[in-house]
Amino acid sequence: MCLAIPIRVEALLADDMARVTLSGISKTVSIALLEDVQVGDYLLIHAGYALTRLDPDEAERTLDLMREAAVPGLAEMQDWRP
Amino acid sequence: MKYIDEYRDGTLARAIATTIASEAVPGRHYQFMEFCGGHTHAVSRYGIEDLLPSNVRMVHGPGCPVCVLPVGRIDDAIALALRPGVTLCTYADLMRVPASGGGSLLKARSAGADIRMVYSTMDAIRIAEDEPGRDVVFFAIGFETTTPATAIAIRLARRKMLRNFSVFCNHVLTPPAIRAVLDVPDDDNADEHTGGVRIDGFVGPAHVSTVIGTTPYVALAKHFRKPVVVAGFEPLDMMQAILMLVRQINDGRHDVENQYIRMVSEAGNLIAQRAIAEVFELRASFEWRGLGELPDSALQLREAYADLDAERRFSITTVSTADNPACECGDVLRGRTKPAECKLFGTVCSPETPMGSCMVSPEGACAAHWAYGRFRNRVARQPVPAAT
Amino acid sequence: MDPAPRLRTRRLDLRNGRVDLSHGAGGRATTQLIDEIFRPAFDNPLLAQGNDQAAFDVPAGRMVMSTDSYVISPLFFPGGDIGSLAVHGTINDVAMAGARPLHLAAGFILEEGFQLADLQRIATSMGRAARDAGVAIVTGDTKVVERGSGDGVFISTTGIGIVPPGLILSGDRARPGDQVILSGSLGDHGVAVMSQRNNLGFETTILSDSAALHGLVAEMVHVAGASLRLLRDPTRGGLAASLNEIAQQSNVGFLINEHAIPVKDQVAAACELLGLDPLHVANEGKLVAVVAPEAADALLAVMRAHPLGREAARIGEVIADEQRFVQMITSFGGGRIVDWLTGEQLPRIC
Numbered sequence: 001m002c003l004a005i006p007i008r009v010e011a012l013l014a015d016d017m018a019r020v021t022l023s024g025i026s027k028t029v030s031i032a033l034l035e036d037v038q039v040g041d042y043l044l045i046h047a048g049y050a051l052t053r054l055d056p057d058e059a060e061r062t063l064d065l066m067r068e069a070a071v072p073g074l075a076e077m078q079d080w081r082p
Numbered sequence: 083m084k085y086i087d088e089y090r091d092g093t094l095a096r097a098i099a100t101t102i103a104s105e106a107v108p109g110r111h112y113q114f115m116e117f118c119g120g121h122t123h124a125v126s127r128y129g130i131e132d133l134l135p136s137n138v139r140m141v142h143g144p145g146c147p148v149c150v151l152p153v154g155r156i157d158d159a160i161a162l163a164l165r166p167g168v169t170l171c172t173y174a175d176l177m178r179v180p181a182s183g184g185g186s187l188l189k190a191r192s193a194g195a196d197i198r199m200v201y202s203t204m205d206a207i208r209i210a211e212d213e214p215g216r217d218v219v220f221f222a223i224g225f226e227t228t229t230p231a232t233a234i235a236i237r238l239a240r241r242k243m244l245r246n247f248s249v250f251c252n253h254v255l256t257p258p259a260i261r262a263v264l265d266v267p268d269d270d271n272a273d274e275h276t277g278g279v280r281i282d283g284f285v286g287p288a289h290v291s292t293v294i295g296t297t298p299y300v301a302l303a304k305h306f307r308k309p310v311v312v313a314g315f316e317p318l319d320m321m322q323a324i325l326m327l328v329r330q331i332n333d334g335r336h337d338v339e340n341q342y343i344r345m346v347s348e349a350g351n352l353i354a355q356r357a358i359a360e361v362f363e364l365r366a367s368f369e370w371r372g373l374g375e376l377p378d379s380a381l382q383l384r385e386a387y388a389d390l391d392a393e394r395r396f397s398i399t400t401v402s403t404a405d406n407p408a409c410e411c412g413d414v415l416r417g418r419t420k421p422a423e424c425k426l427f428g429t430v431c432s433p434e435t436p437m438g439s440c441m442v443s444p445e446g447a448c449a450a451h452w453a454y455g456r457f458r459n460r461v462a463r464q465p466v467p468a469a470t
Numbered sequence: 471m472d473p474a475p476r477l478r479t480r481r482l483d484l485r486n487g488r489v490d491l492s493h494g495a496g497g498r499a500t501t502q503l504i505d506e507i508f509r510p511a512f513d514n515p516l517l518a519q520g521n522d523q524a525a526f527d528v529p530a531g532r533m534v535m536s537t538d539s540y541v542i543s544p545l546f547f548p549g550g551d552i553g554s555l556a557v558h559g560t561i562n563d564v565a566m567a568g569a570r571p572l573h574l575a576a577g578f579i580l581e582e583g584f585q586l587a588d589l590q591r592i593a594t595s596m597g598r599a600a601r602d603a604g605v606a607i608v609t610g611d612t613k614v615v616e617r618g619s620g621d622g623v624f625i626s627t628t629g630i631g632i633v634p635p636g637l638i639l640s641g642d643r644a645r646p647g648d649q650v651i652l653s654g655s656l657g658d659h660g661v662a663v664m665s666q667r668n669n670l671g672f673e674t675t676i677l678s679d680s681a682a683l684h685g686l687v688a689e690m691v692h693v694a695g696a697s698l699r700l701l702r703d704p705t706r707g708g709l710a711a712s713l714n715e716i717a718q719q720s721n722v723g724f725l726i727n728e729h730a731i732p733v734k735d736q737v738a739a740a741c742e743l744l745g746l747d748p749l750h751v752a753n754e755g756k757l758v759a760v761v762a763p764e765a766a767d768a769l770l771a772v773m774r775a776h777p778l779g780r781e782a783a784r785i786g787e788v789i790a791d792e793q794r795f796v797q798m799i800t801s802f803g804g805g806r807i808v809d810w811l812t813g814e815q816l817p818r819i820c
Contacts, residue, residue: 003120003745004227004289004315006085006345023083023739027672030204032234033354042085044292044345045743047173048202048671049231051354052292052345059085059344066094066318069325073100083739092803129804201670317802433812454806 004046006054009039020045085344089316095133098321103135106328112138114327115417116285117260119146119445120315126450128317138324141281141417142450144259144372145290147224147252148175148443149415152369153403155252156181159221162250162396163187163195169213170250171206172221174199179442182403203235210239210247219392223252227289229381230354233361236383236390250392251382254368256290257298258379262370263416264306281417283327285320286312288342293358295350299338307336314342361387369402371439372415411438414447421451428452482506487586494580494614503612507590511597516573516608524573524608529632536563537628545592545622548662549677550754552625553596558682558754559705560627561603565684566701566757568639568691569631574600576610576627581620592623603682605629631684637691641719643699648788649766650724651759653686653773654679654781655732656709660751661740672743676736681755686778690759693772697765703757710749710808712758713796723791726808729801730785750811760788 007020007027016032020043030049031037043050106112116122122142125131131140144150156179163170170187177188177199191197196216200206203220210218222232232249239247264281286299291312299310309330313323323341330337340346361384368380383391392398405411408426413419421427421440431437433449440446482502492499509517516524540556550558557574564571576596580589600607607627658679665674683703690698704712709731713724733741733748741748755778761769766784773779786798796808 005083005742007743008084022743023735024676025672025674025736025739025743027743030202030231030234033230033351033357035353044289046227046289047231048204049234051227051230051289052347052351054085055344062319062322062341062344063088066089066098066322069101069322070094070097071101072104073097073102076100076104077097083735083742086742090802092801096803127806128800128802129806132804205671433809453809 004044004051006042007045009037009041009043011039012037018043018050086316089314089318090128091318095128095318095321098318098325099133099135102138102321102325102328105325105332106135106138107332108137110137112282112328112331113141113280114138114283114285114324115141115143115263115281116320117143117145117256118285118287118290118315119149119443120288121285121313121320122146122447122450123445124315124317124320126454129454130317130320133321134324138328142414142447143263143284143417144370144415145225145256145287146440146443146445146447147228147254148179149411149439149446150254150259150370150372151176151179151223151252151439152371153180153182153405154369154400156187157185157403158398158400159250160185160187160190160195162219162392162398163190163197164193165217165396167215167217169196169198169209169216169218170221171198171200171209171218173201173223175443176221176223178436179439180436203231207235207238207242207244207247210244211242214246216246218247220247220249221252222249225254225256225287225290226293226358229253229358229362230293230351233357236361236387237357239390240387248390248392248395249383250398251362253362253381254370255379255381256287256294257302258376259370259373260284260299260302262373262376262379264302264308281308282331283309283311283336285323285327286310286338288313288315288319288345291342291346291350293351293354296338296340296346296348297350303336303338309336309339311339312342312346314345360384369400371405372412406437409438411440411448414440421448424448482586484586484590489580489582489584489586489589489614491582491614491616494612500612507586507593508610508612511590511593512600512607512610513597514606514608516606517610522609524575526573526608531635532633534564534567534569534631534633535628536560537626538563539624539626541621541624542663543621544663544666545588547666547678548675549659550680551592551595552623553592553594554599555680555754556625556627557596557599557603557605557607558680560629561605561682561684562703562754562757564629564631565682565687566639566703567631567633568637568687568698568701569633569684570688571603571605571629571631571684573608574605574627574629576607576625578610578612579620579624579626580612580614581622582614582617584622589623599682603684605682634691636696637698639698639700641700641702641716644716644720644722644760644788645699646722646788646790647763648699648760649763649784650713650726650786650788651761651766651770651773652709652731652783652785653683653757653759653779654755655734655737656704656753656756657733657737657741657748657751659754660708661737663752664740664744670744672740674736674740676734676740679753679755681778683755683757683778686757686773686776689772689776690769694761694765694769697762698769699760699762701757701759704753706752707811708748708750708752709758710747710796711810713808714794714810716760717791717794717796720788721792721794723789723794724786724796725789726786726796726798728798730783732781732783749808
């Protein structure tokens with residue numbers, strides 16, 4: 001029930017709505033569940049509603065942690081082929 | 083796609099898998115339940131189990147709302163849709179769920195019922211506005227992810243004074259379901275002879291947690307002494323969460339940790355929580371497919387919104403209906419039976435002719451295994467011991 | 471305001487008129503509909519003879535015949551409409567046998583009340599598609615059903631074509647080791663059509679890939695000849711359905727590589743948004759070829775030189791597999807089964 005992906009806000013519209021786009025696909029969604037949405041924010045869209053705002057710093061930190069977690073593994077993976 | 087593709091990097095995933103393999107203590111077995119159907123889907127779609135060492139296994143949980151909806155409620159929805167003047171709006175996921183007597187919403191539609199598939203609750207409101215002569219009922223299902231959208235629609239219907247709109251509410255709550263999975267006698271929970279399966283930790287819900295935050299899991303983790311790591315639905319999120327769970331087990335910890343920090347906060351979405359609280363209240367008890375009657379596990383409309391409650395408007399009294407006795411969806415949902423172990427799997431039960439709900443939703447454990455995992459059956463796997 | 475004399479009693483009102491039951495009754499109104507809409511749009515000597523059938527000489531060789539019915543909502547979509555689709559789709563079905571399409575027949579089922587302006591727009595588009603493809607619509611039929619019994623217009627087209635001597639393309643000819651080549655990106659048609667369904671509420675600049683593929687096929691046949699095992703156009707059910715069909719027919723499996731399969735960013739995004747798999751989304755101007763390994767490079771080169779095959783890619787190979795699974799190495803590096811689409815393709819919330 002939880003299909004949802006992060007999509008960028010292109011424009012704020014009346015009635016708590018916003019225009020969001022993902023790789024050229026655009027869609028109008030409700031932002032009634034969020035405060036202070038800004039153009040450029042990435043929102044998690046589920047069934048036409050934005051549930052939360054992506055935190056870009058935490059997104060970067062997550063990737064850092066993932067790379068960190070991969071370091072010991074990478075050292076052992078010299079024979080790995082794509 | 084920014085913020086999507088970078089979390090699907092296969093090389094990084096393999097490296098993390100190697101790290102997991104090196105940190106998982108040899109001879110020790112780790113079994114983690116991914117609660118959400120979204121995680122089950124990711125596990126199958128990306129072949130995550132193939133990446134994990136043989137002593138780290140995933141058990142599929144009951145977190146697919148389509149799968150846990152009991153037959154009786156589908157029967158109610160069909161009966162509603164067949165009433166003259168009623169238009170039933172529903173998410174497409176529900177169309178093919180088997181009802182009793184071989185029925186489904188899809189079949190009811192071909193028999194003349196006015197059933198419309200909607201992508202959002204706003205579409206249902208729009209239909210009610212455009213067609214004032216129809217009694218528009220929104221068939222609401224889902225965990226906390228989907229509940230705020232229903233709450234907003236109910237508030238909107240009130241504000242617009244829509245008299246021809248109502249909601250057939252089937253919203254359920256995540257924490258009681260986790261409790262129900264774990265709340266079995268200790269010996270049952272750890273003994274392969276009784277068909278139980280040991281669960282060492284949980285990959286916690288992704289998008290449910292954007293709404294409810296991580297706090298509700300704290301009491302569960304503490305009470306059952308099981309670690310919970312809230313994780314995103316992308317494959318790297320899963321890999322990282324599994325590593326975090328392995329480390330907690332190794333350290334003897336049972337904390338609630340948040341892997342999905344880019345989306346989930348401790349407190350969750352307070353506006354969404356307020357919207358839910360304003361419109362809904364706890365239902366004394368609700369039947370879950372596979373888990374049975376669970377107290378305080380579902381929501382119903384508050385008295386103040388009684389006029390928008392389809393159950394009251396149409397005097398619906400749900401009759402509990404037994405599943406096909408051979409169908410093992412119940413045990414699959416509890417993580418006790420693997421999809422391929424069910425006698426019906428792949429014989430009479432397939433996505434084309436689903437006997438149970440786990441085969442209907444693409445997030446159901448059986449459908450996910452059918453769609454992506456079947457060929458793994460051909461490779462003999464080492465049996466996973468139920469206890470260390 | 472309009473100085474033109476009122477011609478309504480003599481000519482069809484192509485601006486505001488609607489189809490009524492008399493247009494399908496076989497009387498003067500039927501003839502008028504044919505004379506004023508279909509004949510000018512399809513304009514060709516065989517149709518101009520005005521008979522209930524078309525008679526023509528047949529070249530020597532094996533003939534191919536195929537028929538298809540077109541029911542699409544909406545009738546007009548970015549990159550095409552039901553008319554051009556009805557021409558391209560049947561030409562492609564004929565061409566997938568390696569044939570040169572000769573002629574088309576078209577049957578129309580119109581719903582009472584359908585706008586004549588829309589009918590003319592569809593007929594004009596059909597005529598243009600047929601002329602561009604060099605395949606004439608030489609005979610046809612029109613019926614009208616009562617309001618509520620149809621969805622505006624249904625079109626059924628039948629095509630015939632001629633296969634070069636010695637060429638046999640068939641779904642049962644795939645053998646382990648054969649290469650699988652796809653002519654271009656997946657899912658454009660399905661996404662373009664879905665974007666027009668207002669309840670899905672998304673916008674895109676993607677156009678349907680609807681196109682007649684027989685020109686591309688002719689060059690492929692020319693270069694690969696008998697090394698070509700089979701061709702298939704992955705329409706409804708997408709590439710997943712086509713490969714599973716072939717696997718059943720040939721009693722083989724497939725191993726394809728997700729990384730090699732072209733999918734436009736917008737199509738991938740729409741699929742993420744709706745919870746769909748691009749491998750299940752319909753195409754109307756793409757083909758998948760199975761070819762003996764030694765001819766694969768030459769085939770790929772000639773396809774890429776053709777405007778409809780510029781993005782052609784080798785996406786995998788045929789493998790021996792009693793269970794006839796289509797397996798895919800995912801871009802993530804795992805393996806999974808590519809199954810048929812179950813039921814109707816519905817956008818998911820789950």
